[in-house]
Amino acid sequence: MIPTDLTSRLAAISVELEPGEAHRLDAYLAHLLETNAKFNLTAVRDEAEAWERHILDSLTLIAPLASLEACNVADVGSGGGLPGIPLAVCLPDVRFTLIEATGKKAAFLRECVERLALRNVEVVQERAETLGQDHHRFRGRFDAVMARAVGPLRVLLELTVPLAKVGGFVFAIKGQKAEDELVEAKAALHALHAAHSRTIATPTGRVVVIEKLRQTPRMYPRAPGEPKRRPL
Numbered sequence: 275m276i277p278t279d280l281t282s283r284l285a286a287i288s289v290e291l292e293p294g295e296a297h298r299l300d301a302y303l304a305h306l307l308e309t310n311a312k313f314n315l316t317a318v319r320d321e322a323e324a325w326e327r328h329i330l331d332s333l334t335l336i337a338p339l340a341s342l343e344a345c346n347v348a349d350v351g352s353g354g355g356l357p358g359i360p361l362a363v364c365l366p367d368v369r370f371t372l373i374e375a376t377g378k379k380a381a382f383l384r385e386c387v388e389r390l391a392l393r394n395v396e397v398v399q400e401r402a403e404t405l406g407q408d409h410h411r412f413r414g415r416f417d418a419v420m421a422r423a424v425g426p427l428r429v430l431l432e433l434t435v436p437l438a439k440v441g442g443f444v445f446a447i448k449g450q451k452a453e454d455e456l457v458e459a460k461a462a463l464h465a466l467h468a469a470h471s472r473t474i475a476t477p478t479g480r481v482v483v484i485e486k487l488r489q490t491p492r493m494y495p496r497a498p499g500e501p502k503r504r505p506l
Contacts, residue, residue, distance in 0.1 A: 275300060277322050280330060283477055289333050291364070298363045298390050299329055305389060306354050309382055315354035327478065332357030334476040335420060335445055336364060338483065342443060344417035348373060350402045350434050351424040355383055357447065358420070362395045369394050371416070375401045406436035406495040414439055414489070422447040425502065427455035427482060428462040432501040435466040436490040443471065444484040452480035462506035466490055 276296050284291065291299070303324050310316055318324045335357055339347065345368060349358030352372035362370045372395060374380045380399035387395045398405065405412040419434040419442070427446055434444045448455060456470055463469060467488040474481040495501060 277325050280325050283326075283330060284333065287334055287337060287477065289336055289364070295363055299360055302355070302359055302363070302386060302390060303329065305386060309385075310354075313378055315379065315382065316356075328354075328356050329360050331422075331447065331476070331478040332360040333364060334474075334478060334481060335361060335447070338443075338445060338474065338481065339365065339368065339418060342418060344368060344443075346415065346417050347371070348412075348416045348419045348434075348437050350419060350421045350430070350437070351375075352383060352397075353379055353423070355386055357422050358395070359383070359386055359390070359392070361420075362392050363390065366394055370396070371412075372397045373402055373405060374399060401498045402433040402437070403495040403498040403501065406433065406490075412437055416442060418443050418445060420445045420447070426458065426505065427452075428459040428505045429501050431459060431462045431466055431468065431484065432495045432506060435468050435484065435486055436495050438486045440486055440489060442486050444468070444486070446482040446484065447479060448482050449479045452482050456482065459506075465506050466494055 318327050347368055348371045350373050352358050352374045358370050358372045372383050374383060380397055383397045413436055416437050419438045421430045421434050424430040438444055452473055468484050468486050471483040471485040
């Protein structure tokens with residue numbers, strides 16, 4: 275069940291859970307922690323800690339997404355479904371695409387979608403680099419692209435920016451080293467035709483907001499694995 279103090283912490287970021295939403299989030303966390311015993315989805319194993327580090331952290335994106343009136347959102351490297359699944363529960367009118375390359379994790383995401391009856395979620399098992407070069411379905415299609423615990427900012431930008439529309443945004447959930455990562459990502463931002471819009475302080479860390487200014491040069495993203503091997 276939702277920890278007592280978490281309700282007030284959610285209220286501080288203007289989030290009030292409906293009873294049905296709290297129940298579905300509780301069911302999601304139970305399934306996440308149960309599955310985590312079979313293969314690694316999260317380092318968090320305590321339920322109360324999971325509510326804070328996973329649910330609260332994910333829901334810090336509700337206000338930024340609402341301010342954009344985002345309708346079509348991608349979650350790159352969704353893993354155990356964070357932040358995509360909690361946001362999909364609380365934002366039923368927004369369409370979420372969960373992108374995950376690992377087969378077991380993608381299967382887990384599909385189980386969550388079925389168990390929670392999330393009609394606003396699609397799970398895509400593929401590398402972000404491949405989807406970023408798919409001009410028919412994915413490249414330049416999303417109002418917003420999210421990433422959490424995917425890697426350094428200068429790496430994840432090459433995975434996310436090509437998926438966003440011109441004028442769309444990337445939301446990177448980061449920790450206390452967000453500003454250092456921004457400095458390191460200066461060349462990547464320039465190469466990808468994107469710019470730092472703002473950094474939002476949250477109860478759990480930082481959200482770095484990147485705006486896509488112009489079309490991504492055709493050469494990006496590079497081949498699968500190349501952004502990590504040779505960051506921009």
